[in-house]
Amino acid sequence: MPLTSEEIRxxxxxxxxxxxxxxxxxxxxxxxxxxxxxxxxAVNRGDVDTFRPPNKRGDPGRRRVRKSEMxxxxxxxxx
Numbered sequence: 001m002p003l004t005s006e007e008i009r010x011x012x013x014x015x016x017x018x019x020x021x022x023x024x025x026x027x028x029x030x031x032x033x034x035x036x037x038x039x040x041x042a043v044n045r046g047d048v049d050t051f052r053p054p055n056k057r058g059d060p061g062r063r064r065v066r067k068s069e070m071x072x073x074x075x076x077x078x079x
Contacts, residue, residue, distance in 0.1 A: 022064045025050070032070055048073045 017023065017031050025043065029036040042048045049069050055061035 020067065022066050023070070024062050024064055028065050028067075028070050031067075032074065042073065047076075 013020070017027050020027075023031060025039055026036055028034070029039045039048070043050055043063070043065070048065060050063040050065045052060035052063055
């Protein structure tokens with residue numbers, strides 16, 4: 001079954017993912033070549049700090065993580 005336009009999320013940001021300072025969790029998993037479920041587990045355990053900037057309606061938006069936080073967390077699990 002083909003996807004409808006409502007099911008496809010288009011990223012209109014012209015900045016490449018690897019150059020962004022903040023990423024959504026799926027984007028962070030993609031950029032750092034990690035398993036999304038594993039990253040989500042680490043976030044839910046509190047190992048990775050995230051934040052929720054307000055969306056257009058002023059409600060909390062999707063969880064985001066800073067690139068520097070991802071680098072810190074990856075270094076901590078490599079040791």
